[in-house]
Amino acid sequence: MLFGHGDDYFNSQTEVKINFSSNVWHGANLEKLKEHLNTQFDKLSRYPEPDAATLKRLLARRHEVNEENVVVTNGSVSAFYLIAQAWRGASSLIAVPSFSEYEDACCLHEHKVSFFSTGDDLQEVSFEGQDFCWICNPNNPDGKMIHRSELLALIAANRNTVFVVDQAYVAFTTEDLLKPADVKNNPNLIIIQSISKAYNIPGLRIGYLIAQPDITERINKYLIPWSINAFAIEASKYILIHPAQFTLPVRKWQRETAEFIYQLNKLDGIEVLPTASTFFLVRLKTGVAADLKNWLLSTYGILIRDASNFRGLDETYFRISTQTADENRQFTEALAEWLSLQK
Incomplete structure (x- = not known):
């Protein structure tokens, strides 16, 4: 298990005033949800449904699949570990840099793990002998995206490999991504999605996977x-x-996000990597991300994601997620100040 994921708010000894480190929708209005949960408080004195059956039914209806296609999990991370456990000892190919829990889940359950770069031409990647291929789309941490048609062609051309496509950030882009109903025509596809990201409720840990019944049954x-x-x-x-x-x-x-990146690009000493989402990577041309993170937090209460522990990235990378216009301005000014101190 990797401690040091995006939102390490819980680990901070300093007050966090602006959190750029967590990839969740910051503007969600949760008042109505709070009122509803208050009316449901008595449910805490009873056991919940063993398999979240009523929620599974709603998800199936929303995505136009059968209930047998859906498994509700304790956050999307639990889905990764369930898959790795169900096929213990398999061979897994993982796109990197990406979310470390794919690799951690596979290693825990003794998969033979290999990697390819998210920057590689997918047509040149060999899937021979690979039981699984793990892809995050849009990708965490860089926000890159693979178009639906390209992914479907890849999945169809490699039927002996099961593609685990993590779409936790599906709501954070307007690009065309896989649809849950795509599993109907693709027996080698597992789609994983999160409810918490787009609704700013990550503390509740709620996600689900969709696949054909032979996969979900296992x-x-x-x-x-x-x-x-x-x-x-x-x-x-x-x-x-x-x-x-x-x-x-x-x-x-x-x-x-585009305006935020435009303003950041005016600064010397950094490189902002292109994104198809609302979060992105920044590379420091001088200094290291850990030092910047500590300085921002202690000086302004601003928290960023040090991305150096992503496989394939080094100590110069950090990830941020777009916040309000005023908060973005505060960050840009603070970063400019830190960069001036490095000269």
């Missing part, structure tokens, strides 16, 4: 009963039933 054998708590189930059902209350203005957020 995974369900390893699913721990009552692994989804009652509040997570009720919050997710409320969000699915009242989608209008939780609309994420992704185009506006992307425009703010």
Whole structure:
């Protein structure tokens, strides 16, 4: 297990005033959800559904698949570990840099792990002998995206490999990504999605995977009963039933991201990597990300993600997620100040 993921707010000894480190939608209005959960408080005195059946039913209806296609998990990370466990000892190919829990889950369950770069031409990547291929799309940490048509062609051309496609950030882009119903025509596809990211409820740990029944049946054998708590189930059902209350203005957020990147690009001493999402990587041309992180936190209460522990990145990379226009301005000014101190 890697301590030092995006939001290490819990580990900070200094007050965090602005959090750029966590890839969640910062503008969600949770008042109605809070009111609803208050009415559900008595459910805490009873066991929740063993397999979150009512939530599974809603997810199946929303995505136009059967309930047998859906497994609800305690956050998307649990889905990675369930897959790795269900096929213990398999061979896994992982795109990097990307979320470390793919590799951690595979290593825990004795997969033979190999890697390819997210910058590689997918047509040149060999999938021979690979039981699984793990891809994050849009990719964490750099926000890169593989178009749906390209992924579907890749999946169709490599039927002996199961593609585990993590779409935790599907709501953070307007590009065309895989649709859960794509599993119907692709027996070698597992799509993983998160409910918490787009609705700013990561503390509830709620995610799900969608695949053909032979895959979900095998995974369900390893699913721990009552692994989804009652509040997570009720919050997710409320969000699915009242989608209008939780609309994420992704185009506006992307425009703010473009403006943020434009302002950052005016600074000497950094390189901002292109993104298809609302979070992105920045490379320092001088200094290291750990020092910048500590200085920002102690001086201004600003928290960023030191990205040096992503496989394939070094100590000069950090990741940030676009916040409000005023907070973005504060960050840009603070970064400019730090860069001036490095001269």
